[in-house]
Amino acid sequence: MRTNSASLSSPTATTAQSVTVPGEVPGAEIRGLKVVFQTPAGPMPAVNDVDLDLPLGTITGLVGESGSGKSTLALAMMNAVPKPGHIAAGSIRLPSVTDMTRLQGKALRLARGTALGYVFQASQNSLNPLKRIGAQLLDLGRAHGMEDKGALLRHARELCERMGLDPVRTLSAYQHELSGGMRQRVGIVFALILNPSVLVLDEPTTALDMISQRTVLDIIRYVQRERHLATLIITHDIAIVADLADYLVVMYGGRVVEKGPTRHVLQRAAHPYTEGLIAAIPRISGDIDRAQPLPGRPPDLLSIPRQGCVFRERCAFAIDQCSVQTPGLMPVRVTRRHDALEEDSALLDGQVAACHVRAPAPSAKVST
Template identity: 45%
Template structure:
């Protein structure tokens, strides 16, 4: 099966006052048709910069893609001109951000904003008007005709996020990139949005790239996950397999750090000493080594390559069978 998105060797640098630093380091992954893949990472992991690079929305000229390919369908977007990139953004791939107001114009009526996305990609006005009402109904907004005439501030946070999703799916994109779309919402509303995205996905076959720091959300939405740390992809594999048997100590640490919501006995939470580094100021060698309970001398000098293991691919010199923690 041809993947919807294929990212190969993506490397993005930030041009800082004292020279360029890599913040996305040789990242490769694929997303298949209709698949949901979670990109997991903490602050400074480079997960958002990875997705901005994929969209071609990284802040230029400060950020620059220096190597790699982002193949959507069969076109490498890195090599393509901006006009082509603009034509696929919103149509072939669309983005939903954490804060719905990032995507919404506070001074424009909801309907007009969705219509604009449609007409900008060539939908005739008459058809677009009709489609606006359809997509608003699709995302579960009551009274679509009335909602289309409303302004964003008239809606709650959860309803605004539904509007943004309506806008994103209006052109039936092959890939939806959701960047922490539920992080700002209450859990009961988060649950509604997750259910909505799942339903839309089942109906349309859209692939979803779900960027999150929440492993619970990963477990709920994704069939596969990618774990990033300090700009590197450190583990990638099927969600169930990785949760059952993480092959990277960082992934294992993250999973152990979360207290269960029910059932289990209470035990001290697994600690990862220190704090995640900025991808721009990461330690040499494996960037996780100063926090890693399994680190050996080699980890201080050499970054391990992402290597296929039993259930997942992990970038670690020490196999789980030799772990002490």
């Protein structure tokens, strides 16, 4: 399923014409998204200049530490940035919505749930504790103009079965009667019941035991294939998406610092932050100390550098340019050394990184 195309937004800053492979329908297109929080110290960008494409039929993993802006990005996709934040710039196109950021009122309410299904970070408590799950599904259907109760319930039962849940029991249960893994699956049922073509899962496996994690991830993969969804999985744990996602997007300090096909990003991470994230994964075998924690702390809203690279303060490779110029996303090149004399560099398909050192802009070559 890996289409290694340039579908993950164009590598250069000229994002207006993004390249889409014929026959591949874009699920979601985020362009130049900027989310700003008004603070007493002035407006602070939590998400800055983010371009992201989610092609239908693929899973994209969005990885980053707490405070990297990944959850804010997801909320922005629903046009639901909590106050005092707001979407300051950019557009979000979904298959059935021209620009999510421009919707408001009833149109926005109707788009939520139908254009984009959202599985909440706290899916453990995403339902009204006083109402049976089936009744809440009917509320959801009614809110979106589905008057045919029977059809809705049939669909709900079918989805429950797909999730490995007993439909009759689940629909007549209250939230507190379900286990953590079951609640997460019910969360997915709620996200899919209105047949959206884009599915966003915010930390879908947090607070689940290993077995439930496995089950939920299997379900995500399975549903995505069956329904040809554009799926975005947000996680702080790169291992979760390593074998699930087709594309990886790494965020840091509100910016996308690297993105590309998962295999390439994992094998040849260009950005020092991505490298650090991968090095921090504990291995099943071997010394636990082989997992290297990333030194330093992620920036919060107030300490995000306004100028230059957001990662430079924790970066071992930072050069002078990093504190002056904000690096754009540039194609990652790898140097292949054939023998002592001959070497060439090749573009890695669709992999881009924002780093002056590892992915320099063609004009401003910097020797390492």
